[in-house]
Structures are given as structure tokens and as C-alpha cells.
Amino acid sequence: MAKTYDCLFKLLLIGDSGVGKTSILFRFSEDAFNISFISTIGIDFKIRTIDLDGKKVKLQIWDTAGQERFRTITTAYYRGSMGIMLVYDVTNEKSFENIKNWIRNIEENASADVEKMILGNKCDLDAKRQVSKERGEQLAVEYQIKFVETSAKDSLNVEYAFYTLARDIKAKMEKKQEASNPPGGRSGAHQLKANEQQRKPTSWLSRCSVL
């Protein structure tokens, strides 16, 4: 069957146990379903489809297992990942300090050009906060990584974070492809109108899907 999407990005969520990685992939709602069976087995990954500037983008988002530590996460874990969400818990100082260790681990094991973003989760719990937003921002500046505070519970900034990371990956890929394929006869191929693209899907697909 023909592909029905323009891009496929593999993303990974990492961070200390309990920071809310699994929760970020879940939409909390009033009538929360009894999820006992599914949550006992645990989610490996989710596929979500987003519209990114008119492109249909599939995100395959991998959750990491609860007890994993940066010491045990190695190259195999990162294979194929194009984006990584580094998550800490704003009510847990230690999880924030460990972000540096996670970044080091990524530098040692992941591909050098993987896109990263730092999430300070549980920002709804202001009374219990141990890490100020300013410290999160400082860390992000230090490593030149984008940062946002999120609340999985209130669905605050979660969608924004995934769109931002996906947009950055797409921009990086386009830049790379421009470089390896300088403007000439093919220039503007990705500016075709939607219906033209459907007739000539390869022009865009060859640029964007890295499977």
C-alpha cells in the first residue's frame, strides 16, 4: 500500500523514574478508563499523527522502562532515534541534577545530530516545587537545548513540546538535504501544492522519510 504520510520521526522519552514519562504520553481526562490490563503490561511506544505545516507527520514515541538508569542505557537503546525528550520532575531536585548525566549518556551513545528538548514536568505542583523555572532555563541555555515546563496532568505544553521537537527535526533534515542536494533543477520541490504533491509523492518522500 502507498504511504499515506510525509515523514516518520522516532522519538524517545528519557529521565529518572517517576518524573512522568509515561504520563506525558497519556491524556488525563475526567472519566479515566480502568486501564489495569494495559498498564500492567506497559506501553512500549505510541504512534501519533500530527500536522506540521501542512505535512502529515507520524511520530513513533518510545517510552523507556521504569527502572532504566543512564548507566544501563546504551547505543542499542538510541538506535534510530531522531529526537529525545529529557524529562525531569520540578518537585524532585535529584531528577533535575540527573539531566546532565542523561545528556552525557546521549552524547556517548546516541547519534551526534539527534534533536533534544528538556521538559520540566509536574509544573502544576507549585507548592512542592524544588526546581525553579529559571534553573531549568539556565540549564537549557548551557547546553543549547530547548526547554519548556509541562504538566502531563493538566495537558499543559505537552503537545507544544512534541510539535516543537518534530519541527526542529524536520528543519534539520531539510537543511541537510538542501546541503547534499543543492538548489537547481529540483529546487522548490517541497513547495509544491498539496495536490501536486500527491501526484508526485516521491519528491517529498525522498526528502523526509527516514525509515
Place this chain on the structure above:
Amino acid sequence: MSDSESVEKNGIEVSNEYVENGTNKLIVKCKFCGSKMLDKKSGTFVKQEKDLPLMQQETGKDAEVQNEKVNEFYHVENMYTFENIGFTHTVDNYKYLSCADCDAGPVGYYDMNTKHSFVALSRINHA
């Protein structure tokens, strides 16, 4: 579920209120939160009998999983055909499919050998 007016065996063209030319006529959504799982015409209707764990397990002390027999599925060859879906960790060479938003499930299963997915018609809504 529909009482399958003209539902036939695999391979034979099937039509009823949900199936047209062998594929899902309507969008496939989560029964609980409405999250969109499959676009129109992206799953092939198949009949096959499978044991699927109940979506709502009775919370007893014995950890025995309660199953039911399900026999109508949409077959999805490529996992990236899904709009939004969750895959559990692997159990006996299968992954279970769940709603990407509210985690309701299993709504079907994924076979690690063939890499094909199957969505149970009885576990989803058509819209």
C-alpha cells in the same frame, strides 16, 4: 455489534454498514475518548477467531487474565498506517493495541512474526 448482513469469509468481498469493498467505510475511533485510530479505508476486514483479553478485567486476587473470543477484525499491514495507537510490551510474540490517548485496550493485537496489526471491530467505534 452488527448482525453482519452479508459478511463473508476472508478474501470474499464484504459489505455491511461498516465495511465497503472489504475495508472500513468509516473512521475507526476509541470507544471511550473518541481518539482517531484509523482513517477510512485503511484496514481490511477479516474474519478469524482470536482470544483477546477483556478490556475491563475483574479485579480478583487470582492473576488469571480473562479472555473473550473475537472474530471480526480490521487487518492493518503497516503499523504507520495508524493515526494514533499504543503498542504494549511484547507478550508471547504479540503486542496489544491500545488507545494512544486514554490507554483503553486491548483494542486488538500486533503479531511480532508477521508485523501485521489486527483491530477488533467490537472494541472500537465507527464514525
